[in-house]
Amino acid sequence: xIEINSVKNTKxxxxxxLLQKKYRHEENKYLIEGFHLVQxxxxxxxxxxxxxxxxxxxxxxxxxxxxxxxKVIIIKxxxxxxxxxxxxxxxxxxxLNINQPKTxxxxxxxxVVLDNLTDPGNVGTIIRxxxxxxxxxxxxxxxxxxxxxxxxxxxxxxxQFHVQVIQMPILEAxxxxxxxxxxxxxxxxxKSAKQLNNCAPVxxxxxxxxxxxxxxxxxxxxxxxxxxxxPIKGQAESLNAAVAAGIMIYHFS
Amino acid sequence: xIEINSVKNTKxxxxxxLLQKKYRHEENKYLIEGFHLVQxxxxxxxxxxxxxxxxxxxxxxxxxxxxxxxKVIIIKxxxxxxxxxxxxxxxxxxxLNINQPKTxxxxxxxxVVLDNLTDPGNVGTIIRxxxxxxxxxxxxxxxxxxxxxxxxxxxxxxxQFHVQVIQMPILEAxxxxxxxxxxxxxxxxxKSAKQLNNCAPVxxxxxxxxxxxxxxxxxxxxxxxxxxxxPIKGQAESLNAAVAAGIMIYHFS
Numbered sequence: 001x002i003e004i005n006s007v008k009n010t011k012x013x014x015x016x017x018l019l020q021k022k023y024r025h026e027e028n029k030y031l032i033e034g035f036h037l038v039q040x041x042x043x044x045x046x047x048x049x050x051x052x053x054x055x056x057x058x059x060x061x062x063x064x065x066x067x068x069x070x071k072v073i074i075i076k077x078x079x080x081x082x083x084x085x086x087x088x089x090x091x092x093x094x095x096l097n098i099n100q101p102k103t104x105x106x107x108x109x110x111x112v113v114l115d116n117l118t119d120p121g122n123v124g125t126i127i128r129x130x131x132x133x134x135x136x137x138x139x140x141x142x143x144x145x146x147x148x149x150x151x152x153x154x155x156x157x158x159x160q161f162h163v164q165v166i167q168m169p170i171l172e173a174x175x176x177x178x179x180x181x182x183x184x185x186x187x188x189x190x191k192s193a194k195q196l197n198n199c200a201p202v203x204x205x206x207x208x209x210x211x212x213x214x215x216x217x218x219x220x221x222x223x224x225x226x227x228x229x230x231p232i233k234g235q236a237e238s239l240n241a242a243v244a245a246g247i248m249i250y251h252f253s
Numbered sequence: 254x255i256e257i258n259s260v261k262n263t264k265x266x267x268x269x270x271l272l273q274k275k276y277r278h279e280e281n282k283y284l285i286e287g288f289h290l291v292q293x294x295x296x297x298x299x300x301x302x303x304x305x306x307x308x309x310x311x312x313x314x315x316x317x318x319x320x321x322x323x324k325v326i327i328i329k330x331x332x333x334x335x336x337x338x339x340x341x342x343x344x345x346x347x348x349l350n351i352n353q354p355k356t357x358x359x360x361x362x363x364x365v366v367l368d369n370l371t372d373p374g375n376v377g378t379i380i381r382x383x384x385x386x387x388x389x390x391x392x393x394x395x396x397x398x399x400x401x402x403x404x405x406x407x408x409x410x411x412x413q414f415h416v417q418v419i420q421m422p423i424l425e426a427x428x429x430x431x432x433x434x435x436x437x438x439x440x441x442x443x444k445s446a447k448q449l450n451n452c453a454p455v456x457x458x459x460x461x462x463x464x465x466x467x468x469x470x471x472x473x474x475x476x477x478x479x480x481x482x483x484p485i486k487g488q489a490e491s492l493n494a495a496v497a498a499g500i501m502i503y504h505f506s
Contacts, residue, residue, distance in 0.1 A: 121374075125493045134486030155493075162488035233387030233506060235415040239499070240378045240408075246496035247503045253486060 003074040007082040011073070015050070015095055016083055021146045028098045030148035031083070033090040039064050040158035041094055049095040054080055057091035085150035098148060104166055106176045109136030109204055112249060113177075115170055115220050116143045116211040117241065123147075124155025125242040126209065126249075127165055131156075133253035137164030139173045139206075174223050177206040184208065186216050186224035187248060189238060193227035196251055205252060209245045254325045260335045264326070268305070268348060269336055274399045281351045283401035284336070286343040292317050293411035294347055302348040307333055310344035338403035351401060357419055359429045362389030362457055365502060366430075368423055368473050369396045369464040370494065376400075377408025378495040379462065379502075380418055386506035390417030392426045392459075427476050430459040437461065439469050439477035440501060442491060446480035449504055458505060462498045 004012055017023040018031040029049065032041065035057070041048065042065040052073045053061055057080075061067065081089040112130045117123050123145055127138045140147050147167045153160065166173070177184060185199070186208040208224070210216030221227070230239060230247055239247075257265055270276040271284040282302065285294060288310070294301065295318040305326045306314055310333075314320065334342040365383045370376050376398055380391045393400055400420045406413065419426070430437060438452070439461040461477070463469030474480070483492060483500055492500070 125496060128489050129492060129496050131487040132483075132485045132489035132492050157489065159487075159489050230385075230503065232385045234384040234412075236381050236385035236410065236412050239382060239385050240495065242493065243378060243382050243496055243499035246492070246499050250483065250500045 001069045001072045001074065004079060005076050007079055012075075012079055012082070015052070015093075018095065019083075019085055019150060021149070024098065024146070024148050029095055030098055030153070031093055031095055031150065032153050033084055033086070033093045033150070034154070035061070035064070035090070035092055037153065037158055038092045038094045040161045041096060042067070044161035046161060047097045047099065049097070052079075052083070052093040052095075054091045061092060086154070100167060104168065104173070104176065106173070106180055106182060106206070110252060111135065111137050111139060111177070111182075111206045112245065113139045113141075113170065113173060113206050113208045114144050115141050115208055115216050116214075117141075117209070118145055119212055119241070120145045120149045120151035121155050122212065122240075122242040122245075124152045124157075126245045127156045127163070128159045129242070129246045129249050131159035131163045133249045135163060135249060135253065137166065139170065140165065140167040141170035142167060143170075170220060174206065174220065178223070182206045183225040184223055185226045185228055185252075186210075186221055187244065188221065188227045188229055189215055190227065190229060191231075193229040196228050196230050196248060199226070199228055199251065201252065207248055207252060209241060209248070212241045254322045254327065256327045257332060258329050260332055265328075265332055265335070268303070268346075271348065272336075272338060272403060274402065277351065277399070277401050282348055283351055283406070284346055284348055284403065285406050286337060286339070286346045286403070287407070288314070288317070288343070288345050290406065290411055291345045291347045293414045294349060295320070297414035299414060300350045300352065302350070305332075305336070305346040305348075307344045314345060339407070353420060357421065357426070357429065359426070359433055359435060359459070363505060364388065364390050364392060364430070364435070364459045365498065366392045366394075366423065366426060366459050366461045367397050368394050368461055368469050369467075370394075370462070371398055372465055372494070373398045373402045373404035374408050375465065375493070375495040377405045377410075379498045380409045380416070381412045382495070382499045382502050384412035384416045386502045388416065388502060388506065390419065392423065393418065393420040394423035395420060423473060427459065427473065431476070435459045436478040437476055438479045438481055438505075439463075439474055440497065441474065441480045441482055442468055443480065443482060444484075446482040449481050449483050449501060452479070452481055452504065454505065460501055460505060462494060462501070465494045
């Protein structure tokens with residue numbers, strides 16, 4: 001256990017850099033914050049480098065989980081504020097290893113595939129919904145917001161430790177789904193598509209959700225085995241992406 | 254049409270105050286921003302005091318709608334930035350009248366009732382979903398975030414002009430629903446409640462969604478004709494409130 005008192009400390013500077021995508025992927029590490037998330041990471045036996053906590057927070061954390069104190073850094077409040085990505089600073093942080101498979105073969109189950117989603121809150125919320133609905137995992141296209149973005153991590157509320165989440169080129173993922181016999185269901189805003197309510201349950205599928213403003217990209221729509229849509233009955237132009245995804249995910253759960 | 258160049262102008266100062274709840278309700282006015290919202294307000298024939306726009310934005314707006322130019326204030330970019338509640342300032346604003354009924358009788362249709370929702374994005378998104386699903390309106394409890402909060406207004410994306418949205422004491426609203434024979438469906442996180450999938454469609458209902466952290470309050474649960482829940486099949490502790498509401502709203506739509 002070590003103690004760091006200054007935001008100018010080299011280690012703190014390095015950790016702070018993990019709030020930027022570029023450094024996360026150079027270092028292959030990322031930062032999470034908050035009791036709930038850190039507790040989930042500990043319980044899920046995630047590989048981590050450091051656990052940072054204020055003295056008070058560390059005492060509280062000890063009641064919740066077993067901690068290897070060689071990895072603990074006790075920090076002052078001012079460092080917690082410095083590292084936090086939220087307005088109301090959290091008091092506990094963890095530096096984790098990014099552990100993405102180089103290749104991945106989709107062999108069974110139900111998956112959500114996110115095509116170029118840009119809002120971190122939407123991405124995190126959809127992953128949380130996929131977890132709640134008992135889906136097996138989520139594929140996030142390379143063009144989407146970075147999976148290790150602090151807002152994405154926060155809105156997942158721990159679901160990143162429950163289901164598989166893989167950020168990879170979407171066409172590679174879809175080729176693997178196709179090769180393994182998964183039907184590709186693509187959500188579109190087109191009334192010529194099949195109404196969600198008329199879609200029968202299936203034992204496995206890849207369910208593609210598109211960009212908040214532009215929907216699913218053309219190359220991906222071209223690969224659809226089935227195009228589906230949620231009917232808009234009122235005057236709203238569309239549904240929020242996370243809400244639309246939630247309705248579809250639960251329909252197929 | 255008048256032109257204002259300085260953020261120190263008295264009228265601009267007054268308008269800026271409308272970003273605060275206290276002043277909104279003293280003045281009985283509120284502010285919206287952005288082309289889409291202003292266009293919806295114009296098309297919905299909403300009563301308004303002023304339309305503020307940068308010169309460029311005004312030209313664009315003239316192509317979209319008929320505007321009474323006696324109500325137009327042309328503003329400089331610096332004023333637009335000053336008034337904007339978003340990081341990327343919008344160029345068009347409107348000062349509208351708050352027009353809430355003193356009492357309200359619920360006579361027909363399908364309604365969502367929000368019990369102490371605190372997140373403006375959730376509230377706005379749920380109202381948008383209710384609109385998309387063809388519901389008749391939304392009741393927002395007095396303890397919930399203010400309906401005229403800029404973030405609520407923004408995330409509704411115009412649905413405030415399509416469906417009725419009423420902020421009033423929740424027990425009064427529920428008494429009116431009861432008196433008019435609406436069944437009260439209350440969303441709970443309790444497995445002894447009825448699974449959403451097993452709930453038959455109904456011609457009218459009041460569907461109550463609870464606070465993000467604490468759920469529906471006890472007094473409200475006590476009034477339930479039916480308690481319902483969305484099963485959690487994975488390891489997530491719960492669903493995001495707007496997603497859960499979306500799944501329920503579409504189930505009953």
